[in-house]
Amino acid sequence: MNWSVYLLFIPILVFFIVFNYLPMFGVVMAFQDFSAVRGFFGSTWVGFSNFAEFFSGPNFMTIFRNTLVISLMGIFLGTPASIIFALALNEVTALRFKKTVQTISYLPYFVSTVVIAGMVIEFVSSHGIITTLLVNVFGMNRQNLLLNPSYFWFINFFTDIWQGLGYGAIIYIAAITSVSQELHEAAAIDGASRLRRVWHITLPAIKPTIVMMLVLRLGMVLTVGFDRILLLYNPTIYSTADVIATHVTRMGIERMQFGYSAAVGLFNSIIGSILLIASNYLSRRLADTSIY
Numbered sequence: 436m437n438w439s440v441y442l443l444f445i446p447i448l449v450f451f452i453v454f455n456y457l458p459m460f461g462v463v464m465a466f467q468d469f470s471a472v473r474g475f476f477g478s479t480w481v482g483f484s485n486f487a488e489f490f491s492g493p494n495f496m497t498i499f500r501n502t503l504v505i506s507l508m509g510i511f512l513g514t515p516a517s518i519i520f521a522l523a524l525n526e527v528t529a530l531r532f533k534k535t536v537q538t539i540s541y542l543p544y545f546v547s548t549v550v551i552a553g554m555v556i557e558f559v560s561s562h563g564i565i566t567t568l569l570v571n572v573f574g575m576n577r578q579n580l581l582l583n584p585s586y587f588w589f590i591n592f593f594t595d596i597w598q599g600l601g602y603g604a605i606i607y608i609a610a611i612t613s614v615s616q617e618l619h620e621a622a623a624i625d626g627a628s629r630l631r632r633v634w635h636i637t638l639p640a641i642k643p644t645i646v647m648m649l650v651l652r653l654g655m656v657l658t659v660g661f662d663r664i665l666l667l668y669n670p671t672i673y674s675t676a677d678v679i680a681t682h683v684t685r686m687g688i689e690r691m692q693f694g695y696s697a698a699v700g701l702f703n704s705i706i707g708s709i710l711l712i713a714s715n716y717l718s719r720r721l722a723d724t725s726i727y
Contacts, residue, residue: 464697471693478694485698494677502678505664506656507664508592513603514649518641520600520631521607537608540601548598552666556581559573581667584675591664591676598663610644643724650718654711657703679703 462476465485467478520540527533543551559580560567569575580586609645614637622632661680668676679699687696718724 440642448723461697464694465701466698467694469694469697471715481670481694485695486702488695489699494673494682495673498677498679498682501675502657502659502680504588505591505678506659508588509595509659510649510652510656512592513596513599514645514652516596516600517603518607518645521611522637524604524608525611526633528630537601540604542601543598544602548662549666551594551598552663555590555667559590581656581669584669584672585676587668587672591667594667595660606644606648607641610641614640646718646724650711650714652709653714656710657707659719673719 460640463475464478466480467475468481469475469478469482477623523534524537527536557563560566561579563580566575566577566580570577580590618636619632624637627635655677659678659680661678661684664676664678665681667685668681680703683696683699683703686692686699
């Protein structure tokens with residue numbers, strides 16, 4: 436028995452028990468009119484009333500739509516962007532230039548989301564650099580873009596690309612490096628262009644990685660990164676910016692409706708689990724690739 440290895444594992448086990456498994460008992464709040472004073476055992480049991488309140492609420496469809504749109508934009512537009520970026524970097528032969536571009540593309544990911552959000556707010560303000568560019572080039576009316584609901588999806592998407600493009604491409608770059616160079620050399624001898632080699636050799640070789648990443652992201656389709664949205668949005672753009680995570684935060688922390696927030700969070704987790712299982716099943720049936 437490797438007792439030293441098990442001893443090293445104990446802190447990790449304790450961490451997951453304390454921060455992941457013990458809090459699961461709090462799911463009972465979803466079925467209660469929870470009061471912090473009365474606690475879990477003294478709060479009134481209301482059954483599925485919290486779920487009914489969420490589903491019948493006037494903002495349910497808006498919140499659900501915003502969550503899906505923002506998440507799917509990140510999956511089906513952001514993922515191809517990372518793949519294309521990885522493929523483009525792989526074709527660069529100047530090693531110093533390639534490393535420089537990689538480093539620059541990674542940097543925004545390691546900058547605090549608070550800083551990124553602050554920069555975006557400044558860029559799209561009435562006299563920000565992006566607003567001024569749009570006014571001068573496209574003749575758009577000068578305005579604060581974050582006060583117009585029509586622009587939020589695009590602002591959030593391009594912010595996501597700016598912050599996560601380089602980091603998101605890391606796993607694809609790693610997969611590309613494992614592709615046999617002999618296949619490329621043989622194709623080049625046969626007269627295949629770089630584009631054809633990418634299409635017929637590189638992409639099929641990294642297809643399992645692409646499918647795996649899509650499965651993982653589809654499983655988190657309702658788990659939109661709310662930290663950046665929470666920092667960017669305001670009441671004037673709730674119609675396009677309010678998502679499930681921000682709604683839970685606002686109802687739970689600001690309005691102290693803990694039971695309602697727990698119900699919404701539980702709904703989010705159940706749907707996410709179903710989507711993960713379904714997408715993994717489809718991936719296994721259609722592409723012979725799955726995460727389990």
